[in-house]
Amino acid sequence: MDYEKYLSARVKTLKASAIREMFKLMADPEIISLAGGSPDPSLFPAKELAQIAQEILTENPVCALQYGTTDGYAPFKEVATGRAAKVGCVAEGDKIIITTGEQQAIDLALKSFVNDGENVAVEEPSFVGTLNSIRAHNGKLVPVPMDSDGMNLEKFEEILNGTKIKMLYTIPTFQNPSGITMSAEKRKKLIDLAEKYDFLIIEDNPYGDLRFAGEDVPPVKSFDKMGRVFYCSSFSKILSPGMRLGYIVAPADVIDRIEIAKQANDVHTPVLTQMMAAEYVKRYDIEANIAKAREIYGRKCSFMLSCMEKYFPDGVTWTTPEGGLFIWCTAPAGTDIQAVLMEAIKNKVAFVAGNSFMVDQDKPCSSFRLNYSTMPEEKIEKGIKALGESLSKFVKQ
Ligand SMILES: Cc1ncc(COP(=O)(O)O)c(C=O)c1O
Missing domain, CATH: 3.90.1150.10 (Aspartate Aminotransferase, domain 1)
Known part of the structure; x- marks a missing residue:
């Protein structure tokens, strides 16, 4: 057929x-x-995770194998909140939701906030998974060129002057695919632009922990006082991508909406991998x-x-x-x-x-x-x- x-x-x-x-x-x-x-x-850490999985399934099988809550397994939510707080990304009134990989966090944020035909600005080049997610939600992709210190904000402002942008998707740190990191000045300026031109920002930060040269630059969300930035991150690159553990931190009203969208998507992220990760972080030095x-x-x-x-x-x-x-x-x-x-x-x-x-x-x-x-x-x-x-x-x- x-x-x-x-x-x-x-x-x-x-x-x-x-x-x-x-x-x-x-x-x-x-x-x-x-x-x-x-x-x-x-x-x-395969050996350690095998031991932990064995213990969970022996000592606490019902919690691991039963339905869980959509927002995530509480001890793992605490771990993820701790990681976001460490880089200044948990503001008062924020909530977190655990997602099935960060890909889902980004997809649910787009699904919840982008209508058919609305413009979503992206760095060019950008991460394929998100480009396809924007396409799948019928968002209109608006490319913004990159310089060696991140998005070209002059060009972006020219675009903003002529085109209504609903949302910006950015990977400011060790960008996929370019490897480029956006300067702190540009991050602050982005927040000003979001205020001036009234758009939301999805900040995608799966690689921020993997710095091997130079100085840390605070995430874009850490400069945001207005709740315009939704901060997404992942355990894929610091623990295991196969465990599919990501999260999104944003003002409570945003997370409540995303929670409803997730219910229609996969109900919740597997409890077993959340339990394993929470226990791993408790026992070992991540x-x-x-x-x-x-x-x-x-x-x-x-x-x-x-x-x-x-x-x-x-x-x-x-x-x-x-x-x-x-x-x-x-x-x-x-x-x-x-x-x-x-x-x-x-x-x-x-x-x-x-x-x-x-x-x-x-x-x-x-x-x-x-x-x-x-x-x-x-x-x-x-x-x-x-x-x-x-x-x-x-x-x-
Ligand atoms: C920039 C970027 N964002 C998000 C993701 C998705 O990560 P996850 O494995 O947590 O779904 C990736 C994966 O490679 C990525 O490169």
Whole structure:
């Protein structure tokens, strides 16, 4: 049966995530994937979590296996609130809701606040998961270009002068895909702009804990006195993405609305993983794990950068991130990155072509994203060498 004619308009325009598609290719064990955004698997505390899960299911099975509350398992809510408070993101009158990964937090915020056809401003490039979520909610994507210190606010203000923006979605710290961090001045200015032009902000911060160079910059929400910023974060990059634990902190009225939207979505986030995470944080020092992650990612990032210096042809430029998981590379204009990708896959290395992160995915784009967190160093070197060879075939000197 052909289901195409039955498909909803909101889903029809969505393209499969190039990154998810890449995951299928990764079934070939010989391919070195610099495409995903997964944590280094050596960081998963598998033994400790196995022990905790065993104890929970033996000693407290009903709580773990019964329906739970939509807003989250209380001890885990406390843990997540603590993390948000640590970076100044819990204001008086705020509430928190636990979500099934941060992806759901963002999706529910969009679902609750964006009507069909309303404008949602995004950094360009931006995170594919959110771009697709905005598309699925029939929001109109409005791209804002990036500078080396975050969104170009002059350009953004020009847009705001001519276009009514309902919401801004930003990843200010170690942005996916660019690795760029927005300056504190720009964060403060964003709050002023939100007041002046009356829009809401979704701040997406899954990577803030993963700084390995430079100085911390406070989240945008920490500057917000008016309750315009909804702060979303995740345990995916500091504990485990497979446990699907995220959260959103915002004024109580906002969270109450999101709670209703979540009831119609998945009722609640699995209690078992919330219990496991809460118990893990009680027994072990998660800050020590995060410190280890920073050390590993800092080392792998500088190693990848040194390999790029050695193997990439002249004319290719890249960002130097101070944290997070990604490097954004740009080949000279006119370089056919899709062709480079095909060649690279033949050479057994994969990355994500820049088009995926753009509002208009069909526009020519000579950029691409590399991930350094997942692969061990010897594979990083092998992969970058193979990618350098693939690039050399297509970059015109
Ligand atoms: C910028 C950004 N936001 C949100 C998410 C979603 O994270 P989660 O695994 O918590 O759903 C990701 C995942 O890679 C991401 O890169």
